[in-house]
Amino acid sequence: MLARQRIVQVVRTQPVRALSQGSSLNFFQKQRLPANTIVRFVPQQTAWVVERMGKFHRILPPGLAILLPVLDKIQYVQSLKESAVEIPSQSAITADNVTLEMDGVLYIRVVDAYKASYGVEDAEYAISQLAQTTMRSEIGQLSLDHVLKERQVLNHNITTAINEAAEDWGIQCLRYEIRDIHPPANVLEAMHRQVSAERSKRAEILDSEGHRQANINIAEGSKQSVILASEALKLEQVNMAAGEAEAILMRAQATAGGIREIAKAINETPGGKDAVALQVAQDYVKEFGKLAKESNTIVIPSGMGDMGSWMASGMSIYNNLSKTLTPDAAAKKLLEQK
Structure with missing residues (x-):
C-alpha cells in the first residue's frame, strides 16, 4: 500500500515529458504530445517547446515548422489561451x-512558454496550492462581515499575491473568483436572525416615520385652517369697520345737510322763528308726557293746570338757545331733540 502511494506521488511530481510518441499528456491541452514527423503545423494560440539532443532549442510559433529527425523532439505543448x-x-x-468552507475558480494564462515549461514541474498543482494558501492568508486578516461584504476586494488581493509568485513560472493570473462561502450552521442561523431583526427594525422605523409624517401633516393642516380662519375674520372685521365708517360719514353728511336746510328755512321763511318756538313747546309737552309713562317717580311742576305757563316755559327755552347759539347750532339742537 505504501509502495503504491509512493508511485502515485512520484508520477504526480514528475514533469510532463514525451518519453515516446503519444506517451504523455500536457497540462493545459490534455492531449498527447505530437511526434516529430519533420514537417509539422503548429495550431494558433499554441506554443511547442522543442529540445535538440535533450537541450532547449526553440519555441515553434503557429504555422509551418521544420524539425530535424531524431535530434529534435517536441517536449512541451503550452496553450496560450x-x-x-x-x-x-x-x-x-x-x-x-x-x-468557513470556501472554493473558487482561478483564471490563468501562459505568457512565457519557456518559464511555464522549465520554471515549475507541475503548474496546475503549484498554482492551485498557491491560490489556497493565499486565500487562507487573506481571509485570516478579515472578520466574517468583511469577508461577506468585501468579496471583490478579497478577489483582487488574492489575484495580486498569486501574480507576484507566479511571475517566475511564466503564468499570469487574470482573476480569481470566490464561488461559494459556507459558514457553520450556527453562524448561518445567527445571520438569519440578525437579518430578520434588521428587517423588523427597519419596518418599525418606517412605520414610526409614517405616523410622524401623518401627525405633521395633520398639524400643518390645522395650522393653515386657523390662519385662513383668522384672515377671514380679520377681513370681515375690516369690511364691517369700513361699512360702519362709511355709514357714519353718510349719516353725518345727511345730518349736516338737514341742519343747513332747517337753518336756511328758519332764516329765509317769514315767521320761521315763531314756528320753531311753537315746535319746541310742543316737543317739551310731549316729552314730559313720556316721562310720566316710563318712570315710577315723577316731578310734577307746581303750575300743572296752567297749560299756558308750560308753553311759555318751552318758548323761553327756545329764546335762550337762540340768544346763545347760531341758527345752525340751534337747528342742530332741534334735530338732536327729535
Whole structure:
C-alpha cells in the first residue's frame, strides 16, 4: 500500500515529458504530445517547446515548422489561451475565529512558454496550492462581515499575491473568483436572525416615520385652517369697520345737510322763528308726557293746570338757545331733540 502511494506521488511530481510518441499528456491541452514527423503545423494560440539532443532549442510559433529527425523532439505543448482552474473547497479561519468552507475558480494564462515549461514541474498543482494558501492568508486578516461584504476586494488581493509568485513560472493570473462561502450552521442561523431583526427594525422605523409624517401633516393642516380662519375674520372685521365708517360719514353728511336746510328755512321763511318756538313747546309737552309713562317717580311742576305757563316755559327755552347759539347750532339742537 505504501509502495503504491509512493508511485502515485512520484508520477504526480514528475514533469510532463514525451518519453515516446503519444506517451504523455500536457497540462493545459490534455492531449498527447505530437511526434516529430519533420514537417509539422503548429495550431494558433499554441506554443511547442522543442529540445535538440535533450537541450532547449526553440519555441515553434503557429504555422509551418521544420524539425530535424531524431535530434529534435517536441517536449512541451503550452496553450496560450485563458484557462480556468478549479480551486477545491478548503477551510479558512477569519479574524473573529469563524471557520468557513470556501472554493473558487482561478483564471490563468501562459505568457512565457519557456518559464511555464522549465520554471515549475507541475503548474496546475503549484498554482492551485498557491491560490489556497493565499486565500487562507487573506481571509485570516478579515472578520466574517468583511469577508461577506468585501468579496471583490478579497478577489483582487488574492489575484495580486498569486501574480507576484507566479511571475517566475511564466503564468499570469487574470482573476480569481470566490464561488461559494459556507459558514457553520450556527453562524448561518445567527445571520438569519440578525437579518430578520434588521428587517423588523427597519419596518418599525418606517412605520414610526409614517405616523410622524401623518401627525405633521395633520398639524400643518390645522395650522393653515386657523390662519385662513383668522384672515377671514380679520377681513370681515375690516369690511364691517369700513361699512360702519362709511355709514357714519353718510349719516353725518345727511345730518349736516338737514341742519343747513332747517337753518336756511328758519332764516329765509317769514315767521320761521315763531314756528320753531311753537315746535319746541310742543316737543317739551310731549316729552314730559313720556316721562310720566316710563318712570315710577315723577316731578310734577307746581303750575300743572296752567297749560299756558308750560308753553311759555318751552318758548323761553327756545329764546335762550337762540340768544346763545347760531341758527345752525340751534337747528342742530332741534334735530338732536327729535
